[in-house]
Amino acid sequence: MAKGNVSLSVIRRLPRYHRFLKDLLNAGTVRISSGDLSAKMGLTASQIRQDLNCFGGFGQQGYGYNVRDLYEEISKILGLGKHRKAILLGAGNLGRAIALHMDFSSRGFELMGIFDSNPALMGLAVGDQAVQDSAGLEAFCKLHRPDIAILCIPKEAAKAVAPMLVRHGIRGFWNFSHYDLTLDYDGIAVENVHLGDSLSTLCFRVNELEQAESE
Protein backbone atom coordinates (compact mmCIF):
# COMPACT_ATOMS: atom_id res chain seq x y z
CA MET A 1 0.00 0.00 0.00
CA ALA A 2 2.47 2.62 1.16
CA LYS A 3 5.10 3.58 -1.39
CA GLY A 4 7.97 5.31 0.32
CA ASN A 5 7.50 8.93 1.25
CA VAL A 6 4.44 10.69 -0.04
CA SER A 7 4.49 14.47 -0.10
CA LEU A 8 2.35 16.46 2.29
CA SER A 9 0.54 18.07 -0.64
CA VAL A 10 -0.75 14.69 -1.70
CA ILE A 11 -1.71 13.67 1.83
CA ARG A 12 -3.68 16.84 2.34
CA ARG A 13 -5.78 16.03 -0.71
CA LEU A 14 -6.69 12.54 0.50
CA PRO A 15 -9.40 13.60 2.97
CA ARG A 16 -11.05 15.58 0.19
CA TYR A 17 -11.05 12.58 -2.14
CA HIS A 18 -12.49 10.61 0.74
CA ARG A 19 -15.35 13.07 1.16
CA PHE A 20 -16.22 13.18 -2.51
CA LEU A 21 -16.12 9.41 -2.78
CA LYS A 22 -18.41 9.10 0.21
CA ASP A 23 -20.91 11.38 -1.49
CA LEU A 24 -20.68 9.35 -4.69
CA LEU A 25 -21.14 6.18 -2.70
CA ASN A 26 -24.21 7.59 -0.98
CA ALA A 27 -25.56 8.63 -4.35
CA GLY A 28 -25.22 5.03 -5.52
CA THR A 29 -22.51 5.66 -8.10
CA VAL A 30 -20.64 2.42 -8.80
CA ARG A 31 -17.73 3.52 -10.93
CA ILE A 32 -15.99 6.80 -11.75
CA SER A 33 -13.18 7.75 -14.08
CA SER A 34 -10.40 10.14 -13.12
CA GLY A 35 -11.82 12.48 -15.76
CA ASP A 36 -15.30 12.60 -14.23
CA LEU A 37 -13.96 12.93 -10.72
CA SER A 38 -11.61 15.72 -11.77
CA ALA A 39 -14.55 17.68 -13.17
CA LYS A 40 -16.48 17.26 -9.92
CA MET A 41 -13.57 18.27 -7.73
CA GLY A 42 -11.98 21.00 -9.79
CA LEU A 43 -8.67 19.20 -10.26
CA THR A 44 -6.94 17.71 -13.29
CA ALA A 45 -7.44 14.04 -14.08
CA SER A 46 -3.68 13.71 -14.22
CA GLN A 47 -3.30 14.88 -10.66
CA ILE A 48 -5.89 12.42 -9.39
CA ARG A 49 -4.18 9.49 -11.10
CA GLN A 50 -0.77 10.69 -9.90
CA ASP A 51 -2.04 11.05 -6.33
CA LEU A 52 -3.68 7.65 -6.18
CA ASN A 53 -0.68 5.95 -7.70
CA CYS A 54 1.44 7.05 -4.77
CA PHE A 55 -0.35 4.30 -2.89
CA GLY A 56 -1.04 1.69 -5.54
CA GLY A 57 -3.00 1.00 -8.70
CA PHE A 58 -6.60 1.11 -7.60
CA GLY A 59 -8.12 1.55 -11.03
CA GLN A 60 -8.65 -0.56 -14.07
CA GLN A 61 -7.74 0.51 -17.59
CA GLY A 62 -10.74 1.20 -19.74
CA TYR A 63 -13.09 1.18 -16.74
CA GLY A 64 -12.00 3.69 -14.15
CA TYR A 65 -12.27 3.25 -10.40
CA ASN A 66 -14.80 1.31 -8.39
CA VAL A 67 -16.21 3.92 -6.01
CA ARG A 68 -16.66 1.65 -3.00
CA ASP A 69 -13.24 0.03 -3.35
CA LEU A 70 -11.47 3.35 -3.75
CA TYR A 71 -13.35 4.83 -0.80
CA GLU A 72 -12.29 1.95 1.37
CA GLU A 73 -8.71 2.02 0.16
CA ILE A 74 -8.44 5.70 1.06
CA SER A 75 -10.02 5.04 4.47
CA LYS A 76 -7.32 2.44 5.01
CA ILE A 77 -4.53 4.72 3.79
CA LEU A 78 -5.70 7.50 6.11
CA GLY A 79 -5.88 5.02 8.94
CA LEU A 80 -9.44 5.91 9.89
CA GLY A 81 -11.15 3.30 12.03
CA LYS A 82 -8.19 2.64 14.31
CA HIS A 83 -9.73 4.06 17.48
CA ARG A 84 -6.80 5.95 18.80
CA LYS A 85 -7.16 7.77 22.08
CA ALA A 86 -7.52 11.54 22.07
CA ILE A 87 -7.64 14.05 24.89
CA LEU A 88 -8.83 17.63 24.69
CA LEU A 89 -7.13 20.40 26.62
CA GLY A 90 -9.16 23.55 27.10
CA ALA A 91 -12.91 23.55 27.65
CA GLY A 92 -13.52 27.13 26.57
CA ASN A 93 -15.91 28.02 23.76
CA LEU A 94 -13.71 26.56 21.07
CA GLY A 95 -12.77 23.41 22.97
CA ARG A 96 -16.36 22.61 23.86
CA ALA A 97 -17.47 23.21 20.27
CA ILE A 98 -14.77 20.88 18.94
CA ALA A 99 -15.77 18.20 21.44
CA LEU A 100 -19.44 18.44 20.48
CA HIS A 101 -19.17 19.20 16.80
CA MET A 102 -16.54 16.76 15.50
CA ASP A 103 -17.27 13.18 14.64
CA PHE A 104 -14.18 11.66 16.21
CA SER A 105 -15.14 8.03 15.97
CA SER A 106 -15.56 8.05 12.19
CA ARG A 107 -12.01 9.38 11.95
CA GLY A 108 -10.29 6.80 14.05
CA PHE A 109 -10.33 8.69 17.33
CA GLU A 110 -12.04 8.29 20.65
CA LEU A 111 -12.27 11.37 22.84
CA MET A 112 -11.30 10.06 26.27
CA GLY A 113 -11.06 13.14 28.40
CA ILE A 114 -11.55 16.89 28.52
CA PHE A 115 -9.32 18.98 30.78
CA ASP A 116 -9.25 22.56 31.93
CA SER A 117 -7.57 24.51 34.68
CA ASN A 118 -10.43 26.92 35.29
CA PRO A 119 -12.18 25.86 38.54
CA ALA A 120 -15.44 27.33 37.26
CA LEU A 121 -15.57 24.68 34.53
CA MET A 122 -14.84 21.60 36.66
CA GLY A 123 -17.45 18.94 36.20
CA LEU A 124 -19.25 20.82 33.44
CA ALA A 125 -20.93 18.34 31.12
CA VAL A 126 -19.73 18.45 27.51
CA GLY A 127 -21.56 15.81 25.56
CA ASP A 128 -21.18 12.58 27.49
CA GLN A 129 -18.10 13.79 29.31
CA ALA A 130 -17.39 16.00 32.30
CA VAL A 131 -14.59 18.55 32.33
CA GLN A 132 -11.71 17.34 34.50
CA ASP A 133 -9.10 19.29 36.43
CA SER A 134 -5.77 19.65 34.60
CA ALA A 135 -4.14 18.89 37.93
CA GLY A 136 -4.95 15.24 37.21
CA LEU A 137 -3.74 15.33 33.61
CA GLU A 138 -0.34 13.75 34.12
CA ALA A 139 -1.76 10.85 36.15
CA PHE A 140 -4.40 10.37 33.46
CA CYS A 141 -1.74 10.24 30.74
CA LYS A 142 0.33 7.76 32.71
CA LEU A 143 -2.69 5.50 33.09
CA HIS A 144 -4.39 5.82 29.69
CA ARG A 145 -1.52 6.71 27.32
CA PRO A 146 -3.50 8.92 24.92
CA ASP A 147 -2.22 9.06 21.32
CA ILE A 148 -3.12 12.61 20.44
CA ALA A 149 -3.84 15.84 22.26
CA ILE A 150 -6.13 18.57 21.02
CA LEU A 151 -4.91 21.95 22.17
CA CYS A 152 -7.63 24.56 22.62
CA ILE A 153 -5.66 26.49 25.22
CA PRO A 154 -3.66 29.73 25.14
CA LYS A 155 -0.16 29.84 23.73
CA GLU A 156 1.63 29.91 27.08
CA ALA A 157 -0.40 27.02 28.46
CA ALA A 158 0.36 24.96 25.36
CA LYS A 159 4.05 25.67 25.69
CA ALA A 160 3.96 24.66 29.35
CA VAL A 161 2.04 21.41 28.95
CA ALA A 162 3.59 20.05 25.74
CA PRO A 163 6.79 18.58 27.23
CA MET A 164 4.82 16.53 29.74
CA LEU A 165 2.52 15.18 27.03
CA VAL A 166 5.48 14.25 24.84
CA ARG A 167 7.15 12.54 27.79
CA HIS A 168 4.07 10.38 28.19
CA GLY A 169 4.08 9.26 24.58
CA ILE A 170 1.75 11.66 22.78
CA ARG A 171 2.20 11.08 19.04
CA GLY A 172 0.25 13.93 17.56
CA PHE A 173 -1.11 17.36 18.31
CA TRP A 174 -4.18 18.94 16.82
CA ASN A 175 -3.12 22.44 17.60
CA PHE A 176 -5.55 25.36 17.75
CA SER A 177 -3.17 27.42 19.87
CA HIS A 178 -0.63 29.91 18.60
CA TYR A 179 2.27 28.02 20.07
CA ASP A 180 4.61 26.69 17.40
CA LEU A 181 5.01 23.08 18.42
CA THR A 182 6.71 22.11 15.18
CA LEU A 183 9.76 24.11 16.11
CA ASP A 184 10.36 22.30 19.38
CA TYR A 185 9.47 18.67 18.75
CA ASP A 186 10.66 16.18 16.20
CA GLY A 187 9.03 12.92 15.28
CA ILE A 188 5.63 14.11 16.43
CA ALA A 189 2.80 14.92 14.04
CA VAL A 190 1.41 18.42 14.36
CA GLU A 191 -1.64 19.71 12.57
CA ASN A 192 -2.08 23.41 13.10
CA VAL A 193 -5.46 25.05 12.75
CA HIS A 194 -4.78 28.74 12.88
CA LEU A 195 -8.26 30.20 12.59
CA GLY A 196 -6.99 33.73 13.00
CA ASP A 197 -4.54 33.32 10.13
CA SER A 198 -7.31 31.98 7.95
CA LEU A 199 -9.52 34.97 8.71
CA SER A 200 -6.64 37.37 8.02
CA THR A 201 -6.03 35.66 4.69
CA LEU A 202 -9.70 36.10 3.81
CA CYS A 203 -9.37 39.77 4.69
CA PHE A 204 -6.45 40.14 2.30
CA ARG A 205 -8.20 38.35 -0.52
CA VAL A 206 -11.41 40.34 -0.21
CA ASN A 207 -9.40 43.55 -0.42
CA GLU A 208 -7.44 42.26 -3.37
CA LEU A 209 -10.61 41.41 -5.29
CA GLU A 210 -12.10 44.79 -4.54
CA GLN A 211 -8.98 46.57 -5.74
CA ALA A 212 -8.93 44.52 -8.93
CA GLU A 213 -12.55 45.52 -9.54
CA SER A 214 -11.98 49.24 -9.19
CA GLU A 215 -9.14 49.19 -11.72
Next chain:
Amino acid sequence: MAKGNVSLSVIRRLPRYHRFLKDLLNAGTVRISSGDLSAKMGLTASQIRQDLNCFGGFGQQGYGYNVRDLYEEISKILGLGKHRKAILLGAGNLGRAIALHMDFSSRGFELMGIFDSNPALMGLAVGDQAVQDSAGLEAFCKLHRPDIAILCIPKEAAKAVAPMLVRHGIRGFWNFSHYDLTLDYDGIAVENVHLGDSLSTLCFRVNELEQAESE
Protein backbone atom coordinates in the same frame (compact mmCIF):
# COMPACT_ATOMS: atom_id res chain seq x y z
CA MET B 1 2.58 48.75 -2.07
CA ALA B 2 1.03 45.96 -4.13
CA LYS B 3 3.28 44.50 -6.82
CA GLY B 4 1.12 42.72 -9.35
CA ASN B 5 -0.06 39.27 -8.43
CA VAL B 6 1.33 37.68 -5.33
CA SER B 7 1.05 33.92 -5.00
CA LEU B 8 -1.30 32.37 -2.47
CA SER B 9 1.65 30.64 -0.78
CA VAL B 10 3.15 34.00 0.06
CA ILE B 11 -0.17 35.45 1.22
CA ARG B 12 -0.77 32.53 3.56
CA ARG B 13 2.53 33.23 5.27
CA LEU B 14 1.72 36.87 5.93
CA PRO B 15 -0.54 36.33 8.96
CA ARG B 16 2.20 34.24 10.53
CA TYR B 17 4.79 36.99 10.02
CA HIS B 18 2.26 39.34 11.50
CA ARG B 19 1.89 37.19 14.64
CA PHE B 20 5.62 36.81 15.17
CA LEU B 21 6.22 40.50 14.67
CA LYS B 22 3.50 41.33 17.18
CA ASP B 23 5.25 39.12 19.74
CA LEU B 24 8.58 40.79 19.01
CA LEU B 25 6.93 44.18 19.33
CA ASN B 26 5.42 43.24 22.69
CA ALA B 27 8.81 41.99 23.81
CA GLY B 28 10.24 45.41 23.03
CA THR B 29 12.45 44.30 20.13
CA VAL B 30 13.24 47.26 17.91
CA ARG B 31 14.98 45.71 14.93
CA ILE B 32 15.32 42.23 13.46
CA SER B 33 17.27 40.79 10.54
CA SER B 34 15.83 38.26 8.13
CA GLY B 35 18.38 35.81 9.54
CA ASP B 36 17.21 36.17 13.14
CA LEU B 37 13.54 36.06 12.15
CA SER B 38 14.10 32.97 10.03
CA ALA B 39 15.61 31.15 13.02
CA LYS B 40 12.63 32.06 15.18
CA MET B 41 10.07 31.03 12.56
CA GLY B 42 11.72 27.98 11.08
CA LEU B 43 11.99 29.42 7.57
CA THR B 44 14.95 30.44 5.43
CA ALA B 45 16.12 34.04 5.51
CA SER B 46 15.91 33.98 1.72
CA GLN B 47 12.23 33.18 1.81
CA ILE B 48 11.46 35.97 4.24
CA ARG B 49 13.25 38.53 2.08
CA GLN B 50 11.60 37.14 -1.06
CA ASP B 51 8.16 37.27 0.56
CA LEU B 52 8.48 40.80 1.87
CA ASN B 53 9.84 42.06 -1.42
CA CYS B 54 6.63 41.07 -3.14
CA PHE B 55 5.19 44.15 -1.48
CA GLY B 56 8.14 46.53 -1.30
CA GLY B 57 11.50 47.09 0.29
CA PHE B 58 10.77 47.41 3.98
CA GLY B 59 14.30 46.77 5.21
CA GLN B 60 17.54 48.63 5.23
CA GLN B 61 20.84 47.14 4.11
CA GLY B 62 23.22 46.49 6.97
CA TYR B 63 20.48 47.05 9.56
CA GLY B 64 17.57 44.70 8.96
CA TYR B 65 13.93 45.53 9.53
CA ASN B 66 12.36 47.85 12.03
CA VAL B 67 9.91 45.65 13.91
CA ARG B 68 7.18 48.23 14.41
CA ASP B 69 7.32 49.50 10.83
CA LEU B 70 7.25 46.01 9.38
CA TYR B 71 4.39 45.00 11.66
CA GLU B 72 2.39 47.98 10.52
CA GLU B 73 3.22 47.45 6.87
CA ILE B 74 1.96 43.88 7.05
CA SER B 75 -1.19 45.02 8.85
CA LYS B 76 -1.76 47.40 5.98
CA ILE B 77 -1.03 44.75 3.33
CA LEU B 78 -3.47 42.34 4.95
CA GLY B 79 -6.03 45.10 5.15
CA LEU B 80 -6.71 44.62 8.85
CA GLY B 81 -8.43 47.57 10.48
CA LYS B 82 -10.91 48.15 7.68
CA HIS B 83 -14.03 47.25 9.62
CA ARG B 84 -15.80 45.22 7.06
CA LYS B 85 -19.18 43.79 7.88
CA ALA B 86 -19.47 40.08 8.63
CA ILE B 87 -22.48 37.88 9.25
CA LEU B 88 -22.48 34.43 10.77
CA LEU B 89 -24.81 31.71 9.55
CA GLY B 90 -25.35 28.83 11.92
CA ALA B 91 -25.55 29.24 15.70
CA GLY B 92 -24.70 25.63 16.53
CA ASN B 93 -21.77 24.68 18.73
CA LEU B 94 -19.20 25.67 16.16
CA GLY B 95 -20.90 28.90 15.10
CA ARG B 96 -21.34 30.10 18.66
CA ALA B 97 -17.72 29.25 19.49
CA ILE B 98 -16.48 31.18 16.46
CA ALA B 99 -18.61 34.17 17.41
CA LEU B 100 -17.31 34.17 20.97
CA HIS B 101 -13.75 33.03 20.43
CA MET B 102 -12.52 35.07 17.48
CA ASP B 103 -11.28 38.61 17.78
CA PHE B 104 -13.00 39.97 14.70
CA SER B 105 -12.34 43.64 15.25
CA SER B 106 -8.57 43.26 15.32
CA ARG B 107 -8.78 41.60 11.91
CA GLY B 108 -10.82 44.22 10.17
CA PHE B 109 -14.21 42.67 10.68
CA GLU B 110 -17.32 43.56 12.63
CA LEU B 111 -19.74 40.75 13.38
CA MET B 112 -23.10 42.31 12.60
CA GLY B 113 -25.53 39.46 12.89
CA ILE B 114 -25.94 35.79 13.74
CA PHE B 115 -28.58 33.75 11.94
CA ASP B 116 -30.05 30.29 12.35
CA SER B 117 -33.13 28.50 11.12
CA ASN B 118 -33.65 26.42 14.26
CA PRO B 119 -36.59 27.95 16.18
CA ALA B 120 -35.13 26.66 19.45
CA LEU B 121 -32.17 29.02 19.06
CA MET B 122 -34.09 32.21 18.22
CA GLY B 123 -33.13 35.06 20.52
CA LEU B 124 -30.38 33.09 22.22
CA ALA B 125 -27.68 35.45 23.42
CA VAL B 126 -24.24 34.88 21.90
CA GLY B 127 -21.88 37.48 23.28
CA ASP B 128 -23.56 40.83 22.76
CA GLN B 129 -25.78 39.54 20.00
CA ALA B 130 -29.01 37.58 19.78
CA VAL B 131 -29.55 34.81 17.27
CA GLN B 132 -31.88 35.95 14.50
CA ASP B 133 -34.24 33.97 12.28
CA SER B 134 -32.78 33.14 8.86
CA ALA B 135 -36.17 34.09 7.47
CA GLY B 136 -35.05 37.69 7.84
CA LEU B 137 -31.62 37.14 6.32
CA GLU B 138 -32.32 38.46 2.84
CA ALA B 139 -33.93 41.64 4.13
CA PHE B 140 -30.95 42.10 6.46
CA CYS B 141 -28.52 41.72 3.57
CA LYS B 142 -30.45 44.19 1.44
CA LEU B 143 -30.32 46.73 4.23
CA HIS B 144 -26.82 46.24 5.64
CA ARG B 145 -24.84 44.86 2.69
CA PRO B 146 -22.46 42.60 4.63
CA ASP B 147 -19.05 41.98 3.05
CA ILE B 148 -18.40 38.46 4.22
CA ALA B 149 -20.42 35.50 5.43
CA ILE B 150 -19.19 32.88 7.86
CA LEU B 151 -20.77 29.54 7.07
CA CYS B 152 -21.18 27.25 10.08
CA ILE B 153 -24.11 25.41 8.56
CA PRO B 154 -24.53 22.02 6.89
CA LYS B 155 -23.50 21.44 3.31
CA GLU B 156 -27.00 21.56 1.85
CA ALA B 157 -27.92 24.75 3.71
CA ALA B 158 -24.71 26.39 2.46
CA LYS B 159 -25.49 25.41 -1.11
CA ALA B 160 -29.00 26.77 -0.77
CA VAL B 161 -28.15 30.13 0.75
CA ALA B 162 -24.99 31.02 -1.20
CA PRO B 163 -26.64 32.32 -4.39
CA MET B 164 -28.76 34.78 -2.41
CA LEU B 165 -25.72 36.07 -0.52
CA VAL B 166 -23.76 36.50 -3.74
CA ARG B 167 -26.70 38.33 -5.28
CA HIS B 168 -26.60 40.80 -2.41
CA GLY B 169 -22.91 41.55 -2.89
CA ILE B 170 -21.11 39.19 -0.49
CA ARG B 171 -17.41 39.35 -1.36
CA GLY B 172 -15.98 36.57 0.76
CA PHE B 173 -16.91 33.36 2.50
CA TRP B 174 -15.27 31.92 5.58
CA ASN B 175 -16.46 28.44 4.94
CA PHE B 176 -16.63 25.80 7.66
CA SER B 177 -19.15 23.74 5.70
CA HIS B 178 -18.36 20.93 3.30
CA TYR B 179 -19.95 22.69 0.39
CA ASP B 180 -17.43 23.52 -2.31
CA LEU B 181 -18.17 27.16 -2.98
CA THR B 182 -15.03 27.66 -5.04
CA LEU B 183 -16.43 25.49 -7.79
CA ASP B 184 -19.55 27.55 -8.27
CA TYR B 185 -18.52 31.16 -7.81
CA ASP B 186 -15.91 33.28 -9.46
CA GLY B 187 -14.54 36.57 -8.25
CA ILE B 188 -15.44 35.79 -4.65
CA ALA B 189 -12.86 35.01 -2.00
CA VAL B 190 -13.35 31.69 -0.25
CA GLU B 191 -11.37 30.52 2.74
CA ASN B 192 -12.20 26.95 3.59
CA VAL B 193 -11.66 25.59 7.08
CA HIS B 194 -12.18 21.88 6.80
CA LEU B 195 -11.68 20.72 10.36
CA GLY B 196 -12.52 17.13 9.49
CA ASP B 197 -9.90 17.04 6.76
CA SER B 198 -7.34 18.41 9.16
CA LEU B 199 -8.15 15.72 11.71
CA SER B 200 -7.96 13.02 9.04
CA THR B 201 -4.57 14.31 7.96
CA LEU B 202 -3.39 14.11 11.55
CA CYS B 203 -4.61 10.53 11.69
CA PHE B 204 -2.56 9.67 8.61
CA ARG B 205 0.56 11.34 9.90
CA VAL B 206 0.41 9.69 13.31
CA ASN B 207 0.12 6.30 11.63
CA GLU B 208 2.96 7.12 9.28
CA LEU B 209 5.26 8.04 12.16
CA GLU B 210 4.35 4.92 14.03
CA GLN B 211 5.06 2.74 11.01
CA ALA B 212 8.40 4.44 10.46
CA GLU B 213 9.28 3.74 14.10
CA SER B 214 8.55 0.04 13.94
CA GLU B 215 10.76 -0.42 10.92
Next chain:
DNA sequence: TAGATTGTTAATCGATTAACAATC
Protein backbone atom coordinates in the same frame (compact mmCIF):
# COMPACT_ATOMS: atom_id res chain seq x y z
C1' DT C 1 -11.71 -6.30 -31.70
C1' DA C 2 -12.25 -1.21 -30.77
C1' DG C 3 -12.84 2.22 -27.31
C1' DA C 4 -11.86 3.84 -23.00
C1' DT C 5 -9.08 4.86 -19.36
C1' DT C 6 -5.44 3.76 -16.47
C1' DG C 7 -0.42 3.88 -14.82
C1' DT C 8 3.73 6.05 -15.71
C1' DT C 9 7.23 8.72 -17.92
C1' DA C 10 8.54 13.22 -19.68
C1' DA C 11 7.76 18.30 -19.95
C1' DT C 12 6.35 22.34 -17.72
C1' DC C 13 5.54 25.30 -14.33
C1' DG C 14 6.03 27.54 -9.92
C1' DA C 15 8.06 27.96 -5.47
C1' DT C 16 12.07 27.75 -2.62
C1' DT C 17 16.86 28.34 -1.88
C1' DA C 18 21.45 30.08 -2.89
C1' DA C 19 24.44 33.62 -4.23
C1' DC C 20 26.05 38.11 -4.56
C1' DA C 21 26.24 42.89 -5.91
C1' DA C 22 24.22 47.09 -3.99
C1' DT C 23 24.22 49.94 -0.09
C1' DC C 24 23.29 51.47 4.49
Next chain:
DNA sequence: TAGATTGTTAATCGATTAACAATC
Protein backbone atom coordinates in the same frame (compact mmCIF):
# COMPACT_ATOMS: atom_id res chain seq x y z
C1' DT D 1 35.82 52.93 5.99
C1' DA D 2 34.50 47.99 7.14
C1' DG D 3 30.83 44.97 8.41
C1' DA D 4 26.31 43.68 8.03
C1' DT D 5 22.35 42.77 5.72
C1' DT D 6 19.18 43.80 2.26
C1' DG D 7 17.04 43.41 -2.56
C1' DT D 8 17.30 40.76 -6.54
C1' DT D 9 18.91 37.61 -9.92
C1' DA D 10 20.12 32.87 -10.95
C1' DA D 11 20.01 27.86 -9.70
C1' DT D 12 17.59 24.18 -7.68
C1' DC D 13 14.03 21.68 -6.28
C1' DG D 14 9.41 19.84 -6.14
C1' DA D 15 4.77 19.68 -7.70
C1' DT D 16 1.56 19.81 -11.44
C1' DT D 17 0.30 18.89 -16.06
C1' DA D 18 0.67 16.66 -20.51
C1' DA D 19 1.38 12.74 -23.26
C1' DC D 20 1.15 8.12 -24.45
C1' DA D 21 2.02 3.22 -24.29
C1' DA D 22 -0.07 -0.56 -21.71
C1' DT D 23 -4.20 -3.01 -21.03
C1' DC D 24 -8.79 -3.97 -19.57
